[in-house]
Amino acid sequence: MSAEVVQAVAVTPDGRPGVRPPRLVAHRGAPRVRRENTLPAVAVAEALGADAIEVDVRRTADGVAVLLHDETLGRMWGDARRIADVSWCDVARLGNGLDRIPRLDAVLERLDGCRSTLLVDLTSAADALVAANAVAAFAGAVSVAWCGAPEAMVAVRSVLPEADVWLAWESLEPPTPADLDELAPATLNLDVAFLTPATVRAxxxxxxxxxxxxxxxxxPAIWAARLGVDSITTNDVGPVRAALEAAERDGWPDAVREPTEAEVASRARALAHRIAHEVIAFTREHPVGSVTTKAHVADLVTDVDRLxxxxxxxxxxxxxxxxxxxxEEYGAAPGDKHRWYLDPVDGTTNLANGIPWTSMSLCLTRSGHPVVGVVADPWRGEVxxxxxxxxxxxxxxxxxLDDTPRPLAGAVVGTELDGHLPWPGFGTFLDALAARSCTLRVLGSGTLTIAQVAAGRGIGGCVSAFDPVDHGAAVLLVHEAGGVVMTADGPVDGFPPVGVPFLVAHPGAADELHAVWVDALRG
Incomplete structure (x- = not known):
């Protein structure tokens, strides 16, 4: 058992982990069995014994609270209109039989007297007011809880002061008393991506x-249970319940055996490959919404980075x-000897300004050594x-990359600015390359600058400071392609030291390019 789990669980008198199985929340009803957010999906979830049934609620044009996750009717019902622009009479005609969009009050009637709690998920204050008024007007016996955007929860409280609120939490930092002041929630509701032992304890x-x-x-369900979570939201209530019951029956044992490093690497590469293609599709299709700053006005972050x-x-x-x-955006979460490093959008300034030259970098390390890396280029569709x-x-x-000698004349070398500023020696490096008829390019994504060398595009690339978040995957690519990775002191195997300038190069040009680069660094 890992140290992070040992700290989070109690121990029974006979020395076994004392874990209480978490309650199960059926996500949008039972979407693997019936269409999500419909009465049949709610009925199946209740029949499966879900402790709570989560549904998404939006309002129609004439102010009726209905079950729907998306802003539009397109994905689920084949109608491109926004639900807020369509009257209830028109909404009611969509679908067939029981597979229709139900009103919230119809779901309340279906669950009247049942043991399952109805968890209402909301994205806007306007939707929340309509939903809260529908619940307030219902005279039956249904336990209702609320989750979603903070402004929606404030609106619910304005109608139902004693509402059971689940506070959305999108941070690796544990909550503090100040975070609870406005909404006085009973539950902290977080994406599994942000689940840590420290947050559970806090x-x-x-x-x-x-x-x-x-x-x-x-x-992950068993892992979450062993961390001490009180409820798990799932699309698969039956299998997850069976697994948790089996783990409880067996005393929450450790895994039968630890996977070998070869097995971890094989699974990690397959996962990273799938993720890269998912990120390519999302980045290409999702328009940039918000753009804010971090350390300074030239240090940008967008909603795409965070999503x-x-x-x-x-x-x-x-x-x-x-x-x-x-x-890059949410910081470090604890774990075992394996650690993943991610830059979701390397080249955010390009993205925010509509320049199609960005990338995602994802790298798995074991005890600090790179194991698997992928660089996804959304605009060329390459992984x-x-x-x-x-x-x-x-x-x-x-x-x-072979070791055939390569002249600098007529070649291209890539680099990146240090933030928005030239790095010390940048001008000298530019002049020295120009004197050798070699062109220096600054394109705006350090990850792609380094990765392109592995692909044989350009003779070399340099960055002012190594960071595994930004450059881990690209450095592994260069090593595995037969390229050379160097600091000022010479070649390195694995990662350069964090914060140290580094250079990657085609092996046939490495010595000459390194000498030019070091001279520039040393002024």
């Missing part, structure tokens, strides 16, 4: 229950729940991937 110390979503696989990171964290957690994770000792590929083509 929430319990504050008198909060902890709920985690959305967990459909056995391994991609949250998605990737959740995907990794579902397969490797005990691994550590460090991301460059590498596994330690197994080479690097792009579009299933093996990448291999």
């Amino acid at each position: 929430a319990h110390d504050l008198g909060l229950q902890v709920s985690v979503w959305t967990v459909d696989d056995v391994e 991609v990171e949250q998605h990737v964290r959740g995907r990794v957690r579902a397969v490797f729940p005990t691994h550590g994770f460090t991301g 460059l991937e590498a596994r330690r000792g197994r080479g690097a590929t792009i579009r299933d083509r093996q990448l291999r």
